[in-house]
Amino acid sequence: MIFEVFCGTGGVGKTSLSLARAIQLAETLETVILTIDPSERLKSFIETNNNKNLKIKIFNPELTFKNLLKNKNKESNRLLGIIMQKNSGMNELLAYIEIDQLISAGPQAFILDTPPSKHFSDFINIDKRVLRFYSNQMIRALSSSKKSILGSIIKKGVDTLLSSLKKLTGPNFVDEFLNTVEIILDLEEEFSTAKEIKKDYFNSKGSIFYLVTNAEHSKFKESEEIFSKELKNIKSNKFVIINKSSEGLIEIKKTFKQDEKNLLNSFTEKEDNLKKLISKKYRDYLIFPEILGHNKDYVLELSKNWDEYELYD
Amino acid sequence: MSSKFYFVSGKGGVGKTVICKVIREKLKAKEIKSSILQLQLNHIEDKKDELSFNTKKILTDYISKKLKSKKLGSWIVDNSLFQAITNILPGFIFMSYWGHLYELGIGSKKDEVFIIDGPASGHALSFLKAVFQYNNIFKSGILFEDTKKIIDYFKEENKFEVVIISNPEELSLEESIDFKKSLKEISNFKSKIYLNKLIGVEYNELQSQYLKKKIETEKKLIKSFKFTESIPLSAMTKEKEIINDLVKRINYDF
Numbered sequence: 416m417i418f419e420v421f422c423g424t425g426g427v428g429k430t431s432l433s434l435a436r437a438i439q440l441a442e443t444l445e446t447v448i449l450t451i452d453p454s455e456r457l458k459s460f461i462e463t464n465n466n467k468n469l470k471i472k473i474f475n476p477e478l479t480f481k482n483l484l485k486n487k488n489k490e491s492n493r494l495l496g497i498i499m500q501k502n503s504g505m506n507e508l509l510a511y512i513e514i515d516q517l518i519s520a521g522p523q524a525f526i527l528d529t530p531p532s533k534h535f536s537d538f539i540n541i542d543k544r545v546l547r548f549y550s551n552q553m554i555r556a557l558s559s560s561k562k563s564i565l566g567s568i569i570k571k572g573v574d575t576l577l578s579s580l581k582k583l584t585g586p587n588f589v590d591e592f593l594n595t596v597e598i599i600l601d602l603e604e605e606f607s608t609a610k611e612i613k614k615d616y617f618n619s620k621g622s623i624f625y626l627v628t629n630a631e632h633s634k635f636k637e638s639e640e641i642f643s644k645e646l647k648n649i650k651s652n653k654f655v656i657i658n659k660s661s662e663g664l665i666e667i668k669k670t671f672k673q674d675e676k677n678l679l680n681s682f683t684e685k686e687d688n689l690k691k692l693i694s695k696k697y698r699d700y701l702i703f704p705e706i707l708g709h710n711k712d713y714v715l716e717l718s719k720n721w722d723e724y725e726l727y728d
Numbered sequence: 729m730s731s732k733f734y735f736v737s738g739k740g741g742v743g744k745t746v747i748c749k750v751i752r753e754k755l756k757a758k759e760i761k762s763s764i765l766q767l768q769l770n771h772i773e774d775k776k777d778e779l780s781f782n783t784k785k786i787l788t789d790y791i792s793k794k795l796k797s798k799k800l801g802s803w804i805v806d807n808s809l810f811q812a813i814t815n816i817l818p819g820f821i822f823m824s825y826w827g828h829l830y831e832l833g834i835g836s837k838k839d840e841v842f843i844i845d846g847p848a849s850g851h852a853l854s855f856l857k858a859v860f861q862y863n864n865i866f867k868s869g870i871l872f873e874d875t876k877k878i879i880d881y882f883k884e885e886n887k888f889e890v891v892i893i894s895n896p897e898e899l900s901l902e903e904s905i906d907f908k909k910s911l912k913e914i915s916n917f918k919s920k921i922y923l924n925k926l927i928g929v930e931y932n933e934l935q936s937q938y939l940k941k942k943i944e945t946e947k948k949l950i951k952s953f954k955f956t957e958s959i960p961l962s963a964m965t966k967e968k969e970i971i972n973d974l975v976k977r978i979n980y981d982f
Contacts, residue, residue, distance in 0.1 A: 534851075572807065584866045588867075632741040675931065675936060678927070678963045679939070680963075682938075
């Protein structure tokens with residue numbers, strides 16, 4: 416199975432580019448694309464997608480969680496409802512459950528559009544976070560079934576914390592919170608799939624991670640830092656993509672007025688600066704042109720550009 | 729005039745940070761005191777089992793103040809159980825940031841404008857929503873009282889304004905419009921979308937095909953979304969120059 420992950424800050428065209436890739440792959444392979452990015456821009460594409468080879472999924476944490484609870488015969492509560500919402504604490508974890516389910520259906524290619532930059536760190540480090548949560552003695556101590564085996568020091572700590580919490584948040588919240596912890600503790604097995612997915616797919620030599628950027632975007636350095644730091648120990652291939660490139664699109668004639676020349680030069684200068692930055696750390700990059708004009712089918716146009724790159728031997 | 733907040737949001741790369749600085753320069757010209765607050769809501773420092781420094785400090789200060797004990801505040805924030813809670817409930821961090829904003833300006837009568845360099849729209853929404861969510865969840869306790877005060881502040885006229893920056897691209901603008909709608913659903917937040925990096929506002933009689941096509945797209949967008957608020961693209965490439973350039977060219981009254 417082809418497994419490719421698109422990373423980068425919001426607004427660089429990550430979603431469009433990953434969708435374009437999925438469309439291109441779907442010409443020959445059964446392809447699934449999942450976008451975890453909070454925006455729902457893919458909706459219009461889903462409505463018009465009639466390619467049976469291509470399955471487009473927008474991550475819906477609330478729905479994923481609902482199904483998870485249903486399988487476990489558990490009731491949700493108000494607090495859990497909030498935690499499971501978009502951009503909340505459990506998002507990344509639920510995303511892995513969704514990935515697991517989609518992969519289980521056995522597609523030939525899987526494309527993942529990850530959350531922007533900083534949340535990418537949370538996303539990629541999810542296994543550590545899960546482990547930290549489930550191995551936390553105090554968390555386990557909160558669960559009523561395990562209370563009896565508590566050491567007295569831990570118990571005292573838990574009590575102090577809970578009584579402070581009560582002052583801060585009111586007693587109702589604390590009760591609701593304890594109930595929530597109980598439910599999350601019960602989902603340990605399900606949430607542990609995150610670790611497996613990271614091992615089997617993220618950390619596989621055959622997988623590809625793309626860092627998407629563009630010249631208009633001033634934060635390449637920051638997102639590259641996160642990208643290389645988080646993927647340091649991951650064996651997958653890594654590529655940088657310059658999206659919305661103006662290379663070859665700009666022509667400056669002598670007859671142009673000076674301010675027009677300045678403006679055009681500024682586009683080129685920004686892109687050259689970006690290329691210089693990339694060259695410091697990467698041997699090469701993939702480049703995708705800016706699709707000009709008001710074009711509804713621009714993702715289709717973009718997908719043709721993927722044909723220029725042969726990324727597998 | 730007392731305090732006022734501009735909460736600047738929009739997708740990554742639309743130019744939030746630059747616009748924050750432009751607003752500050754505009755205010756400076758009017759001799760209004762202002763400061764920019766970087767709002768970074770990342771909860772856990774990845775490698776170490778610790779909260780990132782800034783978040784940790786804000787959280788510790790806030791809880792210490794609320795419980796009237798520095799010792800207890802530090803102990804709570806260092807507590808692994810509490811950290812695990814903030815891991816799954818970012819609302820705690822959000823509330824401590826709100827508490828920080830409260831101390832800075834919401835609760836004070838000082839004449840000062842605070843420009844918040846906010847997170848991208850989705851996360852900005854969670855952050856703004858948190859006050860209302862936790863107001864609803866807590867129902868009592870010290871933090872609940874704070875949520876009430878902040879919500880009251882939101883209700884005052886001209887106190888809290890969300891500035892949404894968008895690129896002149898259809899997807900970016902659609903997202904901004906969704907964001908604006910969601911803000912209305914949470915509470916009656918005053919918000920305005922600014923179409924940034926427009927070429928067609930000031931340049932005309934261009935000859936380049938590349939720019940002509942870009943302007944064509946802009947015009948269609950402005951027409952179909954009935955847009956008025958626009959910020960021109962600067963031909964400068966360094967941040968400082970861009971800011972100076974934009975201060976001269978933008979006429980909005982902040």
